[in-house]
Amino acid sequence: MQLITAVIKPHQLDAVKEGLKSIGVAGITISEVKGFGRQGGHTETYRGAEYAVEFIPKVKVEVLAAPEDTTKVTDAITAAAATGKIGDGKIWVTPVSEVIRIRTGESGTDAI
Amino acid sequence: MQLITAVIKPHQLDAVKEGLKSIGVAGITISEVKGFGRQGGHTETYRGAEYAVEFIPKVKVEVLAAPEDTTKVTDAITAAAATGKIGDGKIWVTPVSEVIRIRTGESGTDAI
Amino acid sequence: MQLITAVIKPHQLDAVKEGLKSIGVAGITISEVKGFGRQGGHTETYRGAEYAVEFIPKVKVEVLAAPEDTTKVTDAITAAAATGKIGDGKIWVTPVSEVIRIRTGESGTDAI
Amino acid sequence: MRWKLLTGGGLATTAMLLAASPVLAQDGDVVVEEVDLYVRFGGTAADIAQTVILDNIFIFIAGVLVFFMQAGFALLASGLTRAKNSSNMMMKSLMDAALGVLVFALVGWGLAYPGGDGGAWFGFAGWGIPGLMDGLPDLAGATEDGFYPLSVSSDFFFQAAFAATAATIVAGAVAERTKFVAYLAYTVVITGFIYPVVVSWQWGGGWLAERGFVDFAGSGLVHLTGGIAALVGAALIGPRIGKFGADGKPRAIPGHSIPLAMTGVFILFIGFFGFNPGSALQADMSVPVIAVLTLFAACAGALGALVSSWALLKKPDTSMAGNGLLAGLVAICAGVGSMDVVPAIITGFVAGLIVVPAVLLIERVLKVDDPVGAVSVHAVSGLVGLIAVGIFVDEASIGTQLLGAGAIIVFVGITSGILFGILKAVGILRVSAEQEIEGLDVSEHGAPGYGPDMLTPAAATA
Amino acid sequence: MRWKLLTGGGLATTAMLLAASPVLAQDGDVVVEEVDLYVRFGGTAADIAQTVILDNIFIFIAGVLVFFMQAGFALLASGLTRAKNSSNMMMKSLMDAALGVLVFALVGWGLAYPGGDGGAWFGFAGWGIPGLMDGLPDLAGATEDGFYPLSVSSDFFFQAAFAATAATIVAGAVAERTKFVAYLAYTVVITGFIYPVVVSWQWGGGWLAERGFVDFAGSGLVHLTGGIAALVGAALIGPRIGKFGADGKPRAIPGHSIPLAMTGVFILFIGFFGFNPGSALQADMSVPVIAVLTLFAACAGALGALVSSWALLKKPDTSMAGNGLLAGLVAICAGVGSMDVVPAIITGFVAGLIVVPAVLLIERVLKVDDPVGAVSVHAVSGLVGLIAVGIFVDEASIGTQLLGAGAIIVFVGITSGILFGILKAVGILRVSAEQEIEGLDVSEHGAPGYGPDMLTPAAATA
Amino acid sequence: MRWKLLTGGGLATTAMLLAASPVLAQDGDVVVEEVDLYVRFGGTAADIAQTVILDNIFIFIAGVLVFFMQAGFALLASGLTRAKNSSNMMMKSLMDAALGVLVFALVGWGLAYPGGDGGAWFGFAGWGIPGLMDGLPDLAGATEDGFYPLSVSSDFFFQAAFAATAATIVAGAVAERTKFVAYLAYTVVITGFIYPVVVSWQWGGGWLAERGFVDFAGSGLVHLTGGIAALVGAALIGPRIGKFGADGKPRAIPGHSIPLAMTGVFILFIGFFGFNPGSALQADMSVPVIAVLTLFAACAGALGALVSSWALLKKPDTSMAGNGLLAGLVAICAGVGSMDVVPAIITGFVAGLIVVPAVLLIERVLKVDDPVGAVSVHAVSGLVGLIAVGIFVDEASIGTQLLGAGAIIVFVGITSGILFGILKAVGILRVSAEQEIEGLDVSEHGAPGYGPDMLTPAAATA
Ligand SMILES: Nc1ncnc2c1ncn2[C@@H]1O[C@H](COP(=O)(O)OP(=O)(O)O)[C@@H](O)[C@H]1O
Numbered sequence A, B, C: 001m002q003l004i005t006a007v008i009k010p011h012q013l014d015a016v017k018e019g020l021k022s023i024g025v026a027g028i029t030i031s032e033v034k035g036f037g038r039q040g041g042h043t044e045t046y047r048g049a050e051y052a053v054e055f056i057p058k059v060k061v062e063v064l065a066a067p068e069d070t071t072k073v074t075d076a077i078t079a080a081a082a083t084g085k086i087g088d089g090k091i092w093v094t095p096v097s098e099v100i101r102i103r104t105g106e107s108g109t110d111a112i
Numbered sequence D, E, F: 001m002r003w004k005l006l007t008g009g010g011l012a013t014t015a016m017l018l019a020a021s022p023v024l025a026q027d028g029d030v031v032v033e034e035v036d037l038y039v040r041f042g043g044t045a046a047d048i049a050q051t052v053i054l055d056n057i058f059i060f061i062a063g064v065l066v067f068f069m070q071a072g073f074a075l076l077a078s079g080l081t082r083a084k085n086s087s088n089m090m091m092k093s094l095m096d097a098a099l100g101v102l103v104f105a106l107v108g109w110g111l112a113y114p115g116g117d118g119g120a121w122f123g124f125a126g127w128g129i130p131g132l133m134d135g136l137p138d139l140a141g142a143t144e145d146g147f148y149p150l151s152v153s154s155d156f157f158f159q160a161a162f163a164a165t166a167a168t169i170v171a172g173a174v175a176e177r178t179k180f181v182a183y184l185a186y187t188v189v190i191t192g193f194i195y196p197v198v199v200s201w202q203w204g205g206g207w208l209a210e211r212g213f214v215d216f217a218g219s220g221l222v223h224l225t226g227g228i229a230a231l232v233g234a235a236l237i238g239p240r241i242g243k244f245g246a247d248g249k250p251r252a253i254p255g256h257s258i259p260l261a262m263t264g265v266f267i268l269f270i271g272f273f274g275f276n277p278g279s280a281l282q283a284d285m286s287v288p289v290i291a292v293l294t295l296f297a298a299c300a301g302a303l304g305a306l307v308s309s310w311a312l313l314k315k316p317d318t319s320m321a322g323n324g325l326l327a328g329l330v331a332i333c334a335g336v337g338s339m340d341v342v343p344a345i346i347t348g349f350v351a352g353l354i355v356v357p358a359v360l361l362i363e364r365v366l367k368v369d370d371p372v373g374a375v376s377v378h379a380v381s382g383l384v385g386l387i388a389v390g391i392f393v394d395e396a397s398i399g400t401q402l403l404g405a406g407a408i409i410v411f412v413g414i415t416s417g418i419l420f421g422i423l424k425a426v427g428i429l430r431v432s433a434e435q436e437i438e439g440l441d442v443s444e445h446g447a448p449g450y451g452p453d454m455l456t457p458a459a460a461t462a
């Protein structure tokens, strides 16, 4: 099994979710993260004191998938999340040695 | 070393924490995530406009453990987090090549 | 490729970010997490009822790096995040089989 | 006591009657020898008209301040409960007021002020409010010292605000688990029956008034009434899920916003300056005196709770200090028309001192879950206020004060017991466990009180 | 109708004129045979002075309550929009008031109250406010029944609060996408031209007043005016990004804080007790009657929206109930000086009932994006109020009411169309899509409305 | 100047004395030839009574508005600081008021109003408030033009609200790092000693009053006093951890909620309509004039800060505009009883214009960390107000104004320096670094100001 993790722009979340649904992904876990990267940040001014906001809101999307689905998933995410503008984010794939569905105790691909 | 990641229902967090403590786990890292899965979401209505809330609040629990403890940990989580209702969540295990305790610089199992 | 994950004290985030920048890391993803560990928590009292706050705010820092940079990165984080006090946190390293830059579709080290 | 008040329960007869003789001295100075500011009724038609108009305008303003208390109660209850029920708390405060006022107009008023047959327990002057649109007060029975110059509209406006208050008190105690329809139902019964009957006993000229019970602004009639109904409601509905551990020990369920809750406290503080001085029911020189006593009791109450929370809880607790301020305000209502400074400060301080252990006892011993401390602030402090009058006011008797308090406790306890018992039996009192966990905002009103941009994921189920 | 009011649109002539003869009876009781509380002008110089002073003090207090409505509008608009625009909403409310008052003082006042040549459509009494510092009212033309005892300063203070209100109404409808400079620009035009011209027609003694149009406190002059400008503004600026799906169906964009929004509703509720009773423009016995009618209409409005939101949306919606309360308040403004109880309740209830489908229609059919329901609450309910007067008030004619409403709609529609059209053409109406997504707090004012300790990461772009 | 005021600093002597002769003409119109609205004291006993009562009721209402300012200060300070200190800010505002009022009653009053021996620097009329319960004003020394009709209770109620204000001003400047006991300690000293002594110089009839110093509502006595104490406190306690970088450059520590802070600003705006018009100390025709001047100065102040923040910071800053409104209000206090319209607008505008660079200078040059801008709003604008009187008011001398300002600065600077110095030396001024990082809510009061459902994890340590 593989864990596909993507860091995307928050506004692309809906598209990514729909993209993943359309290729048959049944489960996703997301979280709010902040990213620092080439995109850079911006400056805000609070009562006259400037401060740099270097971390930009992003959404992290995590999908467990069978090894054979990995490329399908990364392709779907790439297609849905790309705006072509800097800061679109990254996808990375990590090996997973075991997956368990808590409710049933099933494991392996069945658990996804 | 292994990283055991579980996505559970927020209300089960206390039970999971107690379960892990009781088998001697000394450290846990949690975060707030939202899950999309078989459980489905629900519909809310704001000033007459309906909208689907497809992502449901979940808690992600991460535990670093020695390889030999992995099953003990996943069992403890499964036992504590299962309510038998859909949406109980998933556990997955990822290999970890290195663990460091920042305070001391210790690494490997000592660092857990 | 490797994913270096660190759980640090929120106040050390700035130092860690600077440390990573100074060794040439171009991208970081952070998120707010809570940790349970040796540091312990504290007790709060709300309208006369005491309750234990066992989970302490931490920041999780994730950095994708080429294998050869891994030690540089973990060293930089350790150096910047250590205060010597209990609760400084952990770093762990996970293998990553694939990294993709969403904007361009580049993959591998180029995508970092 | 160093001053006499022309208003309220039977204390009016002692007003001095001095001759007034302003004399214009040679140097342009006016030498006022003696002016009786308490002779409110005399002089020309223009003088009478002006006295009457000022009285009515004043009561209107006081009524507005009392209605402002609805915002205070809403914020206090919303702030001391969880984010997932914040919209529900605002909504029920709004509808408490809206429904309560209309029900009080239709039924409650006639019951509260039964007219001639005041001594009756359940007098009923009829539906609606006769004379509401007349604009003019009924000057027929006016006397020099007992002049009652309010038009029906002024009087109703002020009293309706009180009725809404009595109903709203309950909401905080049963917060986070009560069905919205149950709020509507009990608002109807409290503003249409329970509160008016209690009021009829005293302000309606009933049996308590005849016995010389003293409750100037309603420590008993309003706050004890609301507080007892709150206690009964909270006891019958049971605690929130998770409030008591398996060991029966109370657990903290922190409110989502102390800033909102304390804003509510400040607004209530302001509102009481309508509640108490307005209860003079006329714009006379007693108003500023009442205002100062109200202020002192409030401040002493906050100090009292500061002391007791610091002693009992190790730290000065913010919302407890807020409760203490309110406790002082509630306790002084009864005697504010006839107390002296030091007794007023003592009354407020004791009420504040007691409110903290009261909160703890109700939770730890009675095992009643009252998220905002409504029972302690309104019932306990209301009782403190009634007793304080018995102790500090010469004209009052401690026995009569206790009799009145007992009657209110028994009557409200029984009637609200029936009320909440029926709601419970019929199954419309409490939401399901799933709804309670999800939060009433979504389950009862369709959407959360805070947008997704404010809610941390866990908030939805916290 | 059971009472007559000495104030407002031409209803003054019917006041009774009774003889007043207070008689001091033997037992110390004063027997008042007949006192005419409506003869406000007579007696000695001291009597006149006291009447005048009370009137002016009362209007000052009413004006303060109306200014408090600025806080209510700010909280309502901020609460019903997203966290990323929360600072912007507070800021524009503040500047609406600040700029609007000064512009109204400089230009608007002269246009609204053109003096002798009242019949003119665009009379202009000149720049600034003559006589503002005189302190004394002009007693020259005072009559026994139509006495107008306000000093210029009292009058201006009260009317300036109304002008600020008219401008503020617009802000909610165009929220979350309007450039800050555009707010400043339309505030200037509304308080300096559009609103004063409309006011001149009626309260300035113009052509509508001559035709017997009845709009006691401004259902039409203030709320319909503000609501139409809001509609035109919201239509011309276009919906927020993401408000309508590709299919044209509206999507929910939840406001960030219902507790803040409802606090705004409670404050507006209180403020209307300055708005309506203050519109009597003198402290007479009509004030408490107006207060009660205002109260009833508000309560009935909240109930109406409760009913219709429950019926149409399956759940009782919190912010809709709040809109309903406001709808009742807006609708009763027109007739509150001459309606009876039941018509007032009906007016409020209908306004509340209608406000919910109005919100849905404006969004679903007109495809206009009005985040706070300003058009429904102010324009629709204002219209309901004007029509209700035509139906329920004998002296009023439904035709004239509709004529007035039509004139306001046409005039405000055209002028605000030109206003917003120019702002749009010049490119200063709407922020860029990037700025809108980022939020106006940061893009327009430099920093977010909530600190990093309150904002979830997604909030910045939600 | 076009009008004369019968109240305040010695300007009373010029009131016109006209004959009043209302005549009832044939057609029912009343022809008022000349009525002197400023002859407030004359006529029958009933007339006198009514004048006195209205005065006292008015001051009571004004006092309520001033007490409402406590909510405003609490929200402003809480909103402009971090979530982890939000409960602490509300708590200290509550206790400032509670403790401050009682201390002022016990000690401060006697010091502020030393009675006959007014010229003394430290006169002391004794403990407590003689005559508080009398209800009646002392009419003995009443004169036609300098009539002082307040009862002791009215007077105390109003003045106590001012004392609480003076203490509360400090809290914002030392926010987020001060021990709770230190708040209690300085509240006692400011309301019991520092503020009363300053007040005794002018309103207590002391040496400044004798020299013709003009400070109608307290730009100097209240705001400069509070602002200087705030400056000294903030300087001695040192900046918050992280406020200044290693390079000495100030860093932004964003407040957690601009909506709450701005709600505070709106409430303060409303409260000033008690503060300034109430300072007339009687209900006369100067009240609406004062209200309008207050309004204009506030609006101009907001505009001024809009302009300077736009110019200096590139964007129109929300909380700075709020500070500007307050700056205008603070600055106009001194001259509002004797200024004309244009000078009032200029005074407000200049105060608003200056408040922004003042905030920057205090932070960048003085390196004093004042999270809410209390020093700029109260000390700097207070000074602007005193100087404006010297420039715009004929009767006032700029020299005397500067003398008064200097005396306040020196006296308050030294006494509050000693006060905060002792607190610091004794080690009860500032919390430990750990507590500061954890937040005062938990470390001082036991629990966070926001529940876990609202707090993002980082909030606890932000
Ligand atoms: N080396 C990295 N490790 C972890 N996260 C990264 C890394 N580089 C980028 N990211 C994440 O991806 C986001 C986008 O990266 P950025 O460099 O801004 O643009 P792009 O992905 O278009 O090259 C960042 O905000 C950050 O969250």
Ligand SMILES: Nc1ncnc2c1ncn2[C@@H]1O[C@H](COP(=O)(O)OP(=O)(O)O)[C@@H](O)[C@H]1O
Pocket (backbone or CB within 6 Å): A026, A027, A028, A029, A030, A062, A063, A064, A065, A101, A102, A103, A112, B007, B034, B035, B036, B037, B038, B039, B040, B056, B058, B085, B086, B087, B088, B089, B090
């Ligand atoms: N393929 C997946 N990848 C990542 N997370 C998943 C996946 N499937 C499920 N989840 C997570 O597990 C949670 C529960 O899954 P769900 O399908 O609703 O119920 P169950 O676990 O009982 O089968 C989801 O809310 C989501 O957070």
Ligand SMILES: Nc1ncnc2c1ncn2[C@@H]1O[C@H](COP(=O)(O)OP(=O)(O)O)[C@@H](O)[C@H]1O
Pocket (backbone or CB within 6 Å): B026, B027, B028, B029, B030, B062, B063, B064, B065, B101, B102, B103, B112, C007, C034, C035, C036, C037, C038, C039, C040, C056, C058, C085, C086, C087, C088, C089, C090
């Ligand atoms: N076994 C573990 N698995 C996951 N996270 C852990 C583990 N142990 C510690 N942590 C994380 O590291 C943080 C610090 O650990 P702690 O034991 O308190 O101190 P130290 O790192 O100094 O030994 C914890 O708050 C938790 O977030």
